[in-house]
Amino acid sequence: MIPVDEAFARIMAQKIELPVAEVSLEEAVGKILREPIYADRDFPPYHRVTMDGIAIRYESYLAGEDTFRVEGMQLAGAPAQTLTHKDECLEVMTGAILPKNTDTVIRYEDVSIIERRGKRYAHILAAPKMRLQNVHQQGSDRKATDLLIPEGTLLSPAEIAVAATVGKASLKVTQAPRVAIISTGDELVKVTQTPLPHQIRKSNSYMLQAAMREQNVLADVFHLIDDKSLLLDELQQKFKKYQVLVLSGGVSKGKADFIPEVLQELGVEQVFHEVAQRPGKPFWFGKQAAGPVVFALPGNPVSTFVCYYKYIRLWLRAILGAAPAWNLQAHLTTEITFNPKLTYFLPVKVFISATGWRAQPVPIGGSGDFAGLLAADGFLELPPDQIKFSPGDTFPFIGFRS
Numbered sequence: 281m282i283p284v285d286e287a288f289a290r291i292m293a294q295k296i297e298l299p300v301a302e303v304s305l306e307e308a309v310g311k312i313l314r315e316p317i318y319a320d321r322d323f324p325p326y327h328r329v330t331m332d333g334i335a336i337r338y339e340s341y342l343a344g345e346d347t348f349r350v351e352g353m354q355l356a357g358a359p360a361q362t363l364t365h366k367d368e369c370l371e372v373m374t375g376a377i378l379p380k381n382t383d384t385v386i387r388y389e390d391v392s393i394i395e396r397r398g399k400r401y402a403h404i405l406a407a408p409k410m411r412l413q414n415v416h417q418q419g420s421d422r423k424a425t426d427l428l429i430p431e432g433t434l435l436s437p438a439e440i441a442v443a444a445t446v447g448k449a450s451l452k453v454t455q456a457p458r459v460a461i462i463s464t465g466d467e468l469v470k471v472t473q474t475p476l477p478h479q480i481r482k483s484n485s486y487m488l489q490a491a492m493r494e495q496n497v498l499a500d501v502f503h504l505i506d507d508k509s510l511l512l513d514e515l516q517q518k519f520k521k522y523q524v525l526v527l528s529g530g531v532s533k534g535k536a537d538f539i540p541e542v543l544q545e546l547g548v549e550q551v552f553h554e555v556a557q558r559p560g561k562p563f564w565f566g567k568q569a570a571g572p573v574v575f576a577l578p579g580n581p582v583s584t585f586v587c588y589y590k591y592i593r594l595w596l597r598a599i600l601g602a603a604p605a606w607n608l609q610a611h612l613t614t615e616i617t618f619n620p621k622l623t624y625f626l627p628v629k630v631f632i633s634a635t636g637w638r639a640q641p642v643p644i645g646g647s648g649d650f651a652g653l654l655a656a657d658g659f660l661e662l663p664p665d666q667i668k669f670s671p672g673d674t675f676p677f678i679g680f681r682s
């Protein structure tokens with residue numbers, strides 16, 4: 281049995297190379313960028329009018345002019361017009377390029393438009409405060425050729441918008457690994473079946489698939505019964521096609537718990553078996569020399585859950601090339617006593633308060649009570665070298681709600 285930190289380090293040390301794929305901008309959110317994105321033009325690319333109103337020369341106003349004849353109108357999307365007389369103005373709309381020979385925009389609310397003998401005049405009601413008022417100046421946000429998004433960024437809608445504006449219709453991203461989720465167990469039936477009294481419906485594979493989908497990893501799902509020779513055959517087949525196997529069940533001490541021996545017989549080298557944690561102690565992890573990385577998770581649903589969020593999620597993030605996830609900490613709200621010398625993943629609900637995140641323990645009936653997780657947001661990781669955990673103490677929080 282090894283400590284949690286050691287298990288984590290051994291998992292993170294397993295590297296697999298993932299190729300780069302080109303995907304359309306529409307498909308890129310949630311993926312990891314594998315090319316730097318530069319500004320193709322200044323941001324904004326022209327002096328952009330930010331208020332609907334009139335554009336004047338500030339100097340004319342300073343020279344005492346307060347009523348400007350309207351020469352014409354500059355709409356957004358039209359090439360820049362030129363103000364021909366310095367004491368006149370052009371009407372301008374938000375998003376338009378600032379007309380030539382003008383440098384200041386006054387909002388419609390701050391002028392009164394007067395019609396006189398077929399001509400329009402703008403009389404200033406509120407003095408412009410400065411030159412370039414209501415103008416988003418060319419290059420004030422970013423300059424052409426500036427690095428906008430570094431390689432390795434996890435693409436959020438903010439990055440998608442910036443990629444669109446620089447004309448990237450497709451992006452280079454990390455190609456997700458080929459992952460198989462394999463549940464095992466004779467007691468498990470399909471979600472569409474009515475279980476007999478001694479059976480239950482499969483849920484771990486759905487949970488794992490859903491969790492991976494949130495990371496943009498689309499896994500294939502299989503189920504195998506507890507038959508050793510069948511497990512040997514079927515798993516060997518999977519080794520050819522998949523880079524990562526995530527198994528659930530069959531890793532403890534039961535007479536039908538064949539997974540560790542089957543994997544070893546198939547040449548998967550055991551990196552560890554059993555981690556000093558609850559839940560999830562029987563966790564088995566290994567790697568086949570030229571084959572897949574294998575996570576064999578304990579079958580109890582809450583154990584499967586904890587092992588995914590504590591280890592697999594972060595490992596997938598790392599191999600995909602993303603920056604490490606934020607390390608969230610939360611204050612325990614009530615006293616907890618836990619005697620075994622194991623890291624305890626305590627289900628909690630979290631709240632934000634003036635002093636930071638607070639974690640309220642959620643009562644749960646052991647590692648089989650996955651309905652108990654419906655009231656939780658994640659787990660507080662309580663270290664193994666302590667028995668009493670006091671209110672206000674801070675511990676790492678591992679969340680499963682995005």
Ligand SMILES: Nc1nc2c(c(=O)[nH]1)N[C@H]1C(S)=C(S)[C@@H](COP(=O)(O)OP(=O)(O)OC[C@H]3O[C@@H](n4cnc5c(N)ncnc54)[C@H](O)[C@@H]3O)O[C@H]1N2
Nearest residue numbers: 463465482483484485529530531532533537578579580583
């Ligand atoms: N003598 C001992 N027995 C057990 C120990 C131990 O140390 N000594 N450890 C216990 C712990 S802790 C856990 S966790 C479980 C792990 O069991 P396995 O990985 O062998 O898993 P199974 O026996 O196949 O199943 C356990 C439990 O989980 C349910 N299960 C399994 N797969 C699914 C699924 N896909 N969807 C929903 N539920 C699933 C299964 O029906 C069992 O109830 O071992 C303890 N025993």
Ligand code: MOO
Nearest residue numbers: 559560561583647
């Ligand atoms: O460690 Mo087991 O994961 O309690 O159910």
Ligand SMILES: [Mg+2]
Nearest residue numbers: 530532534537
């Ligand atoms: Mg078992």
